[in-house]
Amino acid sequence: MRKQDITIYDVAREAKVSMATVSRVVNGNTNVRKDTRERVLKVINRLHYQPNAVAQGLASKRTTTVGLIVPDLTNLYFAELSKGIDDIALLYKYNIIITSIENRLMKEDQAIQGLLNKQVDGIIYMSDNLPEEAAEAFKRTDTPVVLAGTKSNHQEFPSVAIDYMKADTEALNLLYNDGKKNLALVLDDPDTVVNAENRIPAYKKFMADHNLGEGHIYSNIKDHSDGYNLYSQLRQDGIDGVIVTRDITAVGILNAATDAGTKIPEEMEIVTASATQIASVVRPALTAIRQPLYDIGAVAMRLLTKLMNNEEIDQKQIELPYELLKKQSTANK
Amino acid sequence: MRKQDITIYDVAREAKVSMATVSRVVNGNTNVRKDTRERVLKVINRLHYQPNAVAQGLASKRTTTVGLIVPDLTNLYFAELSKGIDDIALLYKYNIIITSIENRLMKEDQAIQGLLNKQVDGIIYMSDNLPEEAAEAFKRTDTPVVLAGTKSNHQEFPSVAIDYMKADTEALNLLYNDGKKNLALVLDDPDTVVNAENRIPAYKKFMADHNLGEGHIYSNIKDHSDGYNLYSQLRQDGIDGVIVTRDITAVGILNAATDAGTKIPEEMEIVTASATQIASVVRPALTAIRQPLYDIGAVAMRLLTKLMNNEEIDQKQIELPYELLKKQSTANK
């Protein structure tokens, strides 16, 4: 069979109806008599007719395809979000075009434009960073957008996330109650909205509220080796409790500590602010803010389907509950 | 701006040329005088014209989109493969539609049919399992297919992988040379082609060649907790060396051993047959067959571009080199 062996036209001829009628039965339009519907269906099955989605897309201006913009597929944080999105997309019969923007060849706004050219019906944006050009690209289009697992200072964009400020404060409190007073914040990127407007303020407020001084914020610590290498600095600065944005980074710190013979959690406590599978399989297991990543993705996709159908939305900014999972990297007194 | 505010027709009118000419400059056709090209380009920029990829696809019968079929996005094995695919796809300006088939709502052949309906120009199949219906769906279509990081008994399908049999034998040899004689094989799924026709035969041959008896093969051990729970059975069976298909499973065994106070690698050695990021961040770090996942993905995508352009292919079955990374879970004498 060649691509597109048989078209709607062939079916129409064989079933002795017009292509309009075939189109109706394919699309589940009720205005078709039962017996003609069945006749058409029979021919469709006999001929193995499959509608050409591209032609459908051109004619109907709906492609039943949504675009995903994600920084890095191999970061489990985004992979788990994507899984939630994917499951709901399947449920509503949408396909997913994924665009990864880690590669510096692909800027955010280009990625958006590319998806728009493909006529996607909606976009889910997962990067923790929404540059101004990207925000403007979104504003220029009618195509609905949802931010998943992140926040932007553009209130106009619907988003699904957790209360990062509250979560971090709770985590800091855990360290504090365990008797750790020299608390540090280890960030991947200090300029993302989540970090700049949620985590950092939460940290500073906590330190101030508890008279713990200025504190220490370490930035651009992004992967296992960054974390591993940071460890000696932490020791030098006398840090005894640390909250780390990425769990793979936290593992780096943990491993460096273990290798140096530092006792975790006695001498240093570690909490990661985003837990993937990795946080739970290392030893000692990492205490973590468990964001419901799968659910965030699923809810974001569900929200997007509503937007694509022009349904009423009760609230554009959705906040899901998180959980502070107390494991072995904290004493949990 | 609405979707498709301005079309090729608007550009033609403004530039005082026919839409054919606009199409030519958009597609880089050289048969356009330099000054008309520039004039058209100027209008394109002024109007922010962006071609509608769906219309292009319908007219040209090429969508510059490839389909990816993957069991599970949150399995780093596939995520790393996907990253290699994605980078090369970007290079050749292809978009990627990803279809996840872990969800039991979506069978392999349905996934294929769905991608075909979307008129993808090619498909990369990454599941370790290619059911007969899926193979037949591939055979029915002209759309090229490449298998990445897996093998099938259908020699007609191009594939990119490593020599699993050789790799496993080398790993078994490492255990053997470390003095471990009670070797076991821990499989995710015994029925995949890679396992049934590569790993299991390699294991059986090795055991026979070294007079090590029947050996022990454990099947359907798929995740961390499966591995964790398997551990006591391994001890009971007197296993002192084990090769594990998935690294997350190997970590489960490792953690159970650690929790039980078993000394790794002294009392038991562990090798994983597919290393992702996880294998290297746990402690003790896992000795692993490092498959060049990124490269496998990249080569598979490159191969697919050739197939999509009807270029000559020198060899359809590509084997990439692997590496046996000796870490802390083996003694490496």
Added chain:
DNA sequence: CTGAAAGCGCTAACAC
């Protein structure tokens, strides 16, 4: 309930 016909926005002969 069904058919005719006009596109959707673009590509690709084919002419000139």
Added chain:
DNA sequence: GTGTTAGCGCTTTCAG
């Protein structure tokens, strides 16, 4: 070099 003209395969009024 550039324009004209058929479509690509389907949806969607609009009649009847």
